[in-house]
């Protein structure tokens with residue numbers, strides 16, 4: 527294995543292209559990033575009642591997320607400990623137990639091995655205990671409806687993992703009484719991109735929007751919304767490699783881009799209440815031009831409220847899983863408008879997603895060339911330095927147009943990749959108190 531630290535110069539912003547192509551590096555990412563980090567697995571609204579389940583991936587590990595009879599959410603490997611067969615083939619549903627197709631072992635909603643055909647064969651097997659052979663389980667924790675899991679016993683708690691990024695997340699997750707929910711269904715598509723290109727796009731790349739999304743999207747970006755970006759009235763914030771770039775001027779710019787006046791009307795009507803609830807900054811962040819990514823591969827957009835996972839499938843491919851989140855309290859009609867708006871823009875047939883996907887695919891596949899992949903990529907843009915005593919939490923840069931959040935994403939990537947265990951992975955300090963409206967500026 528090459529010297530990993532030579533691949534990333536986060537201070538200068540120079541990234542080695544092999545991190546987007548090399549299979550050895552990718553295999554190490556599965557072990558050192560995806561098997562360690564807290565990964566998003568479901569929204570609580572997807573597994574509301576006992577028996578509700580969804581299947582997903584943590585890295586390339588297939589997992590089941592199920593609400594148990596005990597009302598707790600359990601996350602476990604979707605692989606039978608007998609001979610390894612997949613235990614559940616459905617994407618989502620309601621079930622009493624998971625029975626393996628191969629020899630019929632049956633597992634509870636909590637992953638416990640409950641029984642098997644010809645039980646007596648094992649009754650006479652010395653030392654065999656059913657408790658030893660349940661589905662392998664992950665640690666599970668939620669933040670305001672978002673369910674995360676990790677396979678690392680030594681990982682810090684989810685609150686520490688998210689740190690001050692929770693303050694920013696509340697701009698969407700704590701927007702109204704009653705919380706939020708995912709609209710039913712998961713949109714799945716495959717893209718021939720390394721997973722880090724979409725992640726770094728969402729963590730801090732508004733720069734591309736000024737060009738990539740100009741042409742074809744003109745009718746959508748025109749009169750109601752648009753991506754007018756001004757470095758005086760916008761920010762980038764990063765905490766533990768999670769990042770959000772956002773405008774505090776162009777209120778509802780993202781939301782308006784969906785082209786539905788009713789949505790913008792609704793958000794405007796809620797602005798005052800939002801401001802009272804969460805303060806000026808977050809009231810603006812709710813729908814303004816911006817994008818975010820929770821390290822490593824869980825991204826979302828204010829306004830559109832599309833939430834998406836870039837599930838790695840080898841170094842050159844992802845499966846993109848996407849959902850639309852809405853405040854639970856809004857009317858069914860408005861929920862439907864959001865669903866259509868998000869589909870129109872960010873779905874496999876969505877005008878903005880198609881623009882992006884093509885770029886990420888070509889950025890990835892170019893590295894098939896032996897000479898091409900020896901070259902470096904330029905993440906150097908730094909018109910403004912990090913703010914010293916920002917009123918905002920985390921590492922803050924004034925101005926959305928900056929590669930800062932992306933450099934910090936790759937810094938985080940290297941910290942995970944170099945660490946032998948979690949004790950070697952630093953966490954940004956948590957500001958106290960991290961209370962609602964603590965920052966009202």
Ligand code: FES
Nearest residue numbers: 606608609626629
């Ligand atoms: S592989 Fe599952 S029961 Fe044998």
Ligand SMILES: [Fe+2]
Nearest residue numbers: 735738878882
């Ligand atoms: Fe984009």
